[in-house]
Amino acid sequence: xxxxxxxxxxxxxxxxxxxxxxxxxxxxxxxxxxxxxxxxxxxxxxxxxxxxxxxxxxxxxxxxxxxxxxxxxxxxxxxxxxxxxxxxxxxxxxxxxxxxxxxxxxxxxxxxxxxxxxxxxxxxxxxxxxxxxxxxxxxxxxxxxxxxxxxxxxxxxxxxxxxxxxxxxxxxxxxxxxxxxxxxxxxxxxxxxxxxxxxxxxxxxxxxxxxxxxxxxxxxxxxxxxxxxxxxxxxxxxxxxxxxxxxxxxxxxxxxxxxxxxxxxxxxxxxxxxxxxxxxxxxxxxxxxxxxxxxxxxxxxxxxxxxxxxxxxxxxxxxxxxxx
Amino acid sequence: xxxxxxxxxxxxxxxxxxxxxxxxxxxxxxxxxxxxxxxxxxxxxxxxxxxxxxxxxxxxxxxxxxxxxxxxxxxxxxxxxxxxxxxxxxxxxxxxxxxxxxxxxxxxxxxxxxxxxxxxxxxxxxxxxxxxxxxxxxxxxxxxxxxxxxxxxxxxxxxxxxxxxxxxxxxxxxxxxxxxxxxxxxxxxxxxxxxxxxxxxxxxxxxxxxxxxxxxxxxxxxxxxxxxxxxxxxxxxxxxxxxxxxxxxxxxxxxxxxxxxxxxxxxxxxxxxxxxxxxxxxxxxxxxxxxxxxxxx
Numbered sequence: 254x255x256x257x258x259x260x261x262x263x264x265x266x267x268x269x270x271x272x273x274x275x276x277x278x279x280x281x282x283x284x285x286x287x288x289x290x291x292x293x294x295x296x297x298x299x300x301x302x303x304x305x306x307x308x309x310x311x312x313x314x315x316x317x318x319x320x321x322x323x324x325x326x327x328x329x330x331x332x333x334x335x336x337x338x339x340x341x342x343x344x345x346x347x348x349x350x351x352x353x354x355x356x357x358x359x360x361x362x363x364x365x366x367x368x369x370x371x372x373x374x375x376x377x378x379x380x381x382x383x384x385x386x387x388x389x390x391x392x393x394x395x396x397x398x399x400x401x402x403x404x405x406x407x408x409x410x411x412x413x414x415x416x417x418x419x420x421x422x423x424x425x426x427x428x429x430x431x432x433x434x435x436x437x438x439x440x441x442x443x444x445x446x447x448x449x450x451x452x453x454x455x456x457x458x459x460x461x462x463x464x465x466x467x468x469x470x471x472x473x474x475x476x477x478x479x480x481x482x483x484x485x486x487x488x489x490x491x492x493x494x495x496x497x498x499x500x501x502x503x504x505x506x507x508x509x510x511x512x513x514x515x516x517x518x519x520x521x522x523x524x525x526x527x528x529x530x531x532x533x534x535x536x537x538x539x540x541x542x543x544x545x546x547x548x549x550x551x552x553x554x555x556x557x558x559x560x561x562x563x564x565x566x567x568x569x570x571x572x573x574x575x576x577x
Numbered sequence: 578x579x580x581x582x583x584x585x586x587x588x589x590x591x592x593x594x595x596x597x598x599x600x601x602x603x604x605x606x607x608x609x610x611x612x613x614x615x616x617x618x619x620x621x622x623x624x625x626x627x628x629x630x631x632x633x634x635x636x637x638x639x640x641x642x643x644x645x646x647x648x649x650x651x652x653x654x655x656x657x658x659x660x661x662x663x664x665x666x667x668x669x670x671x672x673x674x675x676x677x678x679x680x681x682x683x684x685x686x687x688x689x690x691x692x693x694x695x696x697x698x699x700x701x702x703x704x705x706x707x708x709x710x711x712x713x714x715x716x717x718x719x720x721x722x723x724x725x726x727x728x729x730x731x732x733x734x735x736x737x738x739x740x741x742x743x744x745x746x747x748x749x750x751x752x753x754x755x756x757x758x759x760x761x762x763x764x765x766x767x768x769x770x771x772x773x774x775x776x777x778x779x780x781x782x783x784x785x786x787x788x789x790x791x792x793x794x795x796x797x798x799x800x801x802x803x804x805x806x807x808x809x810x811x812x813x814x815x816x817x818x819x820x821x822x823x824x825x826x827x828x829x830x831x832x833x834x835x836x837x838x839x840x841x842x843x844x845x846x847x848x849x850x851x852x853x854x855x856x857x858x859x860x861x862x863x864x865x866x867x868x869x870x871x872x873x874x
């Protein structure tokens with residue numbers, strides 16, 4: 254059989270949206286809304302600077318799991334409030350960013366640590382590898398059910414902070430962080446002002462797994478090698494968690510950037526989720542780039558995009574990249 | 578040759594002596610979920626100094642050996658992936674978790690941020706002293722596997738790969754990228770990005786410790802180690818005038834005890850991944866393989 258060159262731009266996803274997709278997520282949002290947030294915030298002098306105060310934060314999420322995070326805020330003496338809020342959501346294997354450099358640019362920045370990440374893993378810890386396939390045959394206990402909600406609850410945390418302008422809250426991350434950018438913007442469409450999603454993961458799960466042998470998607474291939482009879486169950490579960498099904502629900506402007514040689518999150522799936530968005534949007538593609546998604550150049554674009562929509566007071570230095 | 582810090586040789590000899598007091602006592606157990614039709618993957622447990630039990634993924638290709646082998650030293654972070662699928666086809670692969678990383682985080686779990694400064698005010702208590710010992714123990718384990726072709730054994734990673742290669746000269750090839758400990762006290766003045774920022778955080782909180790921190794870190798700067806590397810080395814080099822660029826690494830590159838080739842990073846991951854893969858494959862007698870499949874069946 255002759256091999257054919259890939260044409261990611263022409264890819265059409267076959268992911269279906271379950272009829273009760275909205276009901277599933279609305280029920281979860283309703284469930285978690287009945288759990289008191291119980292926000293905590295503790296100053297960390299060692300990590301604070303003359304410009305930025307750093308805090309360890311915590312809040313309660315779905316199933317009463319306690320979630321940790323970092324909160325970095327400009328000092329009054331550096332920049333007066335209010336500040337735009339910015340959620341920085343983590344990649345699959347990376348630990349949550351301590352987003353000081355974003356605070357240096359004028360954001361009140363939250364580094365989110367959904368369940369299973371260090372400091373949020375006392376009650377739930379499927380490990381790595383493991384997270385992607387934990388309870389993958391059951392949407393009601395699948396790992397990303399709580400994980401997605403944990404990121405949404407960081408929005409609720411931001412809304413408790415008086416120094417944050419609640420009309421300017423953005424979200425940004427790459428890889429799994431790109432996925433969480435999409436899901437959070439979709440699940441909190443009336444709060445999120447804009448989002449920048451790099452190399453979005455968790456979009457077209459099964460299609461991605463068929464296109465690559467790189468981890469984390471390889472976890473799905475491995476699972477199905479051992480349990481091929483469960484493929485239909487797996488597919489059914491994943492439709493409830495697929496970025497393609499969240500994308501049309503986003504109202505905020507979105508920047509999506511992808512690497513055209515990304516072996517981790519195949520570019521086909523990046524195009525598919527971008528095409529599924531009906532909001533104001535822009536796509537940047539980076540030739541010969543892999544899972545970095547062109548971050549070396551693209552971070553300046555991300556900063557400009559976020560600044561345009563969130564209008565921080567005093568941009569200064571470059572932010573860190575958040576590649577998963 | 579670089580001017581060695583005071584007591585440098587004794588410091589590392591003490592690590593070797595301490596390691597020598599603890600047999601590795603490996604346990605090797607198959608992980609069926611990661612094994613394929615072309616390789617078998619195992620979880621390995623070993624004893625290192627402390628004593629502490631560390632671990633790693635070992636993958637062995639099916640078919641007659643011995644096979645070329647690659648050891649991956651642990652990254653800075655809590656998780657190391659199972660070895661790459663393409664690599665498992667071509668090589669014996671060994672990916673080590675140092676103490677504190679996930680899967681080897683009992684009884685002690687590393688903090689991120691925090692690992693880089695754990696015990697940094699006393700070089701004898703600094704966590705990286707033990708982490709280097711973990712890597713040395715891992716190297717011994719791999720090099721003694723009967724499936725491994727001892728003439729074709731590479732080590733890849735950051736400073737840990739260089740330090741390990743210098744002390745375990747059986748490695749035939751080295752690839753090093755993303756050096757963290759080289760000129761770290763200079764680097765910290767040019768960066769507020771983590772993990773380097775951990776040093777800045779620490780010294781803001783403990784300004785009186787600057788001399789001790791400098792002394793500790795000097796023992797881990799690869800510039801004092803690489804003269805012991807006789808293997809052929811590929812050194813990834815960043816942009817002109819940047820940290821990790823040619824000027825930054827010039828003096829280091831001159832100290833190697835064996836041949837050094839430089840790879841200029843393009844920041845385009847597809848290109849960089851393929852280039853480095855091809856270099857290693859050529860050196861180890863295997864076909865290059867891109868992780869990104871450019872064609873579909």
